[in-house]
Amino acid sequence: MxxxxxxxxxxxxxxxxxxxxxxxxxxSGRYLKVVLAPDVKSPSEIRKMAVVPGLSELAATRFLESKGIKPGSVEFVTADPAEIPALTKKGDVDAYVLWEPWPAKGAELGLRIQETTGDYGLxxxxxxxxxxxxxxxxxxxxxxxxxxxxxxxxxxxxxxxxxxxxxxxxxxxxxxxxxxxxxxxxxxxxxxxxxxxxxxxxxxxxxxxxxxxxxxxxxxxxxxxxxxxxxxxxxx
Incomplete structure (x- = not known):
């Protein structure tokens, strides 16, 4: 089991x-959160998102759709969860959707928590x-x-x-x-x-x-x- x-x-x-x-x-609809890089002022500015195959990628796709953004217009970069906050801080990606503690780790690095998945119905x-x-x-x-x-x-x-x-x-x-x-x-x-x-x-x-x-x-x-x-x- x-x-x-x-x-x-x-x-x-x-x-x-x-x-x-x-x-x-x-x-839960509150445990996974959307995190944006400091220089990304709006979801429309996202060009690359870090994802983990499965739940994270689904959550990222549904987030983009909720903002009227075609997922195909954003490059998904597969990475290990522990690496993603630092990749976003460096500017290698613009955003991610992950479970805790990775949103909190991102906030510690100066990233911005935009919303939870529940905010867009997931x-x-x-x-x-x-x-x-x-x-x-x-x-x-x-x-x-x-x-x-x-x-x-x-x-x-x-x-x-x-x-x-x-x-x-x-x-x-x-x-x-x-x-x-x-x-x-x-x-x-x-x-x-x-x-x-x-x-x-x-x-x-x-x-x-x-x-x-x-x-x-x-x-x-x-x-x-x-x-x-x-x-x-x-x-x-």
């Missing part, structure tokens, strides 16, 4: 048709993932993982400071970074909704329309609507 964002996972479905998404455990989610072959014989294990995630989400929302300390102990991430993340991300375990599916289909179209995948990803097969309520007590 694993966790990954909806946008990145949908991009992997063509190569991994056995992937199955069981539930959502985090959701949210991201994290899915709990498995494969259909593994899940067939391990539903009880998956249900226990779902229950543990639900408990962790409740504790995170109720006591962000404790969650931050646990994260620092386990992963050496500064507590302030985690506390801020909890403010911007909604942690909760839930089933998929019809509205979710509309967003996923839009993402699937992004991959096929841009030619990144030869065939449109089969979101309906991958997303297991009702799995949580059918297999656990979490949503009851």
């Amino acid at each position: 694993a966790g990954n964002s909806d946008a990145t996972t949908i991009g992997l479905l063509g190569q991994n048709p056995d992937l199955r998404s069981l539930l959502v455990y985090e959701d 949210s991201y989610q994290h899915w709990l993932l498995s494969t259909s072959s593994w899940l067939k014989d391990h539903k009880d294990v998956a249900a226990k993982v779902a229950a543990a995630l639900a408990e962790a989400a409740r504790k995170t929302e109720s006591d962000p400071q404790a969650a931050a300390q646990a994260t620092q102990d386990a992963a050496k991430i500064p507590t302030a970074q985690t506390v801020n993340a909890v403010k911007e991300i909604d942690f909760a375990v839930r089933d998929f909704t019809a509205e979710d599916l509309k967003g996923y289909e839009d993402t699937a179209r992004f991959y096929s329309d841009t030619g990144k995948l030869k065939a449109r990803p089969d979101v309906t097969r991958a997303v297991q609507r009702g799995w949580l309520s059918d297999n656990t007590e979490v949503s009851r």
